[in-house]
Amino acid sequence: MKKLAVALSTIFCTILIMVSVSTFLPKNDNHPAEKQLTAGYTVMDFGGKVAVFKDGRDEPMAVYDIYTHLLPENDIELLRRGIHVDTLNELQTCLEDLGL
Secondary structure (H helix, E strand, C coil): CHHHHHHHHHHHHHHHHHHHHHHHCCCCCCCHHHHHCCCCEEEEEECCEEEEEECCCCCCCEEEEEEHHHCCHHHHHHHHHCEEECCHHHHHHHHHHCCC
16 A cells, blocks of 8 residues: 555656646747748739838838739739738748749
8 A cells, every 4th residue: 555655646746747847848839930930021013023022111122023914914913912921931832823
């Protein structure tokens, strides 16, 4: 009986220590690299070319040699309104879809 009590106490203490340690450890929900990926961008027409604007900026961060008048009408309309993306991965996919 004494061995069972010692075993149960050991298990209880181990669980208590694990819960205590996990409470004080920082959560890894967002890595710093992932935070950089969530800046927010808008892809739109700028002087007849496809350009990328960082959210809140009036000047493009990049202008590409993709002439908007050569794109399908649906893409031209989307670019006139602006295509918002949240991450660099989404931005890359959007630019690839437009022919970059």
